[in-house]
Amino acid sequence: MVLSALSSANKSRQLARRIYYSFVPVNYRQVMVLGDILPCFEGDEDTAQDGFAVFDKDRNGDCSLEEIELTCLEVS
DSSP states (O other): HHHTTTTTTTHHHHHHHHHHHSOOOTTTOOSEEEHHHHHTTOOOOOHHHHHHHHTTOOOSEEEEEEHHHHHHHOOO
């Protein structure tokens, strides 16, 4: 399903939005942080940090929707 979503720029942007809005609390903040995805890694912080680093292009400790979109577009 993910590979299919990365098959075009438009689908890649849609995937990025789905990732972002799945983890960022609505109306709480406008970036994704490591703590948002950590539960998906069953507390394995090292692996979660590695996964998070893929999206955190500017290495400032948070991921904006734009950073996630950029990553998905690069992969596609």
